[in-house]
Amino acid sequence: MxxxxxxxxxxxxxxxxxxxxxxxxxxxxxxxxxxxxxxxxxxxxxxxxxxxxxxxxxxxxxxxxxxxxxxxxxxxxxxxxxxxxxxxHPPEARSGIHASAAVDESVQVGHGVAIGAQAAIGRDVVLEEGVQIGAGVVIEDHVTVGAGTIIHPRVTVLAGCVLGAGCVVHSGTVIGSDGFGYARDGQRWERVPQVGNVRIGDGVDIGANVSIDRGAIGDTVIENGVKLDNQVHIAHNVHIGENTAIAGCVGVSGSTRIGRCCTIAGAVGIAGHLVIADNVHITGMAQVTKSLTEPGIYSSGTGIEANRSWRRNVARFHQLDDIARRLRTIERRLKTDD
Missing domain, CATH: 3.40.1390.10 (MurE/MurF, N-terminal domain)
Incomplete structure (x- = not known):
């Protein structure tokens, strides 16, 4: 009250x-x-x-x-x-380690830390003051979790990752999975070991079933205040600037750098090795295939319409190249006539 x-x-x-x-x-x-x-x-x-x-x-x-x-x-x-x-509605404060949790003796446990049932905490992990670990969470070796961070049940944080203070990570999320790195040998693929880490800043909220891949060589970086909705995929070596918000079902391909204070709406697909400037706002279901170097609002794709109309428009779209060639021919003739 x-x-x-x-x-x-x-x-x-x-x-x-x-x-x-x-x-x-x-x-x-x-x-x-x-x-x-x-x-x-x-x-x-x-x-x-x-x-x-x-x-x-x-x-x-x-x-x-x-x-x-x-x-x-x-x-x-x-x-x-x-x-x-x-x-x-403050988060419920708990403390203590459940009897069924497996916590390595080398773990540094701060004041007021809570570790839930069936959680597994590996070697040389640091859990700072007030960290809340839910049931069934797996935290592998050499992970650091900052003060007051809440990790909900069934989250997996793989070896070497760093989470800042005051973060919230929802169920089903995996932090530090291998990035999609392969080299081709004829028709076969050779796996490239992913030896970087994931570094997450302070005050980051991560929704349910999010995948954040570790870097191939350097680190994947999520800066302070970033908000990730459910089912977002962040590929290896992506860098996301402070206070950017990304809605559900967005996929960000490897080595792309996203600036500060951006908003990316649902189901956007972002290609790899791009640079997105600060204060860029991308509307839902857009396909980002090139770098966006200026602030502003960006969109792609077409809005929904009746199927009959859509089929006609698609047919005309495939005729555009031929129409453009004919138009250039007409323009050249008009110039010659002048």
């Missing part, structure tokens, strides 16, 4: 209403009750405020007069709501 006055003070928000009113959890605008906190980000939905029974609503200054009850006022209600939610 948090008093509204306490929330307002902690989050540096103005409060209109009862500072002693308490809320205990978050909820949506249309379902929130007296003990719940919600928010309104879109002023076009202002009419819903009159019907809300929420204990408090976070709103922009222009919407505050429409709130029938308690209002917390913020220039960015969604951001303020996110911060309030962290205060109302």
């Amino acid at each position: 948090k008093r509204l006055g306490e929330l307002a003070s902690t989050l540096d928000l103005d409060l209109r209403g009862d500072p002693d009113h308490q809320v205990e959890r978050i909820a949506s605008l249309d379902t929130a009750g007296a003990l719940e906190l919600t928010f309104l980000a879109d002023s076009r939905r202002r009419g819903q405020l009159t019907e809300s029974r929420a204990g408090a609503v976070i709103v922009r200054p222009d919407d505050a007069d429409s709130v029938p009850g308690n209002a917390l006022i913020a220039p960015d209600p969604h951001l303020a709501f996110a911060r309030a939610a962290q205060l109302l």
Whole structure:
């Protein structure tokens, strides 16, 4: 339970209403009750405020007069709501090592570390203060996990990888798997040993079933504040800059360098050995086949349409080269006639 006055003070928000009113959890605008906190980000939905029974609503200054009850006022209600939610729903703090966990005697275990059932922790691992290791997690030799990082059940962190402080890694993720490195001998493939590591910075969130490959020679690097959604694949020697966010089912091929503060929407495919500048925003299902050296919004592909229309357009697409040749011929004739 948090008093509204306490929330307002902690989050540096103005409060209109009862500072002693308490809320205990978050909820949506249309379902929130007296003990719940919600928010309104879109002023076009202002009419819903009159019907809300929420204990408090976070709103922009222009919407505050429409709130029938308690209002917390913020220039960015969604951001303020996110911060309030962290205060109302902190991660459950545990400590201690489950009896069924296999922890090598060389492991350095910081204060307040929790290791769940059936976890396996290898040699010379460092678990800094407050690290939370879920059930069935496998951490191989010489891994370092920074303070306060939470690793959910069934994550695998392979040998030599480094995770920073305050990270969250969700179930099914594999960090440090071999990159896709092979040399061809006629019709056969020879495996190239992948001897680099994965280095992950502070405050990185990694979704479920993400694969982050170790570098072939150097390291794969995920800088501070990066957010990876579920089922993202980061290939060997990729470098992702600070505070970049990548949505689900994105694949980034080897040795590509992605800048700071980029956003990459779902199902984007990025070819290898490219450079993507800072502040690049790529829309969903785009195919990135060349470097993007300037900030901005980039897209590729075509939107969905009726099959009959799509089939006609595809047929015309295959005629474009012939049409372009004919057009050049006509242009040359026109110039000659002039």
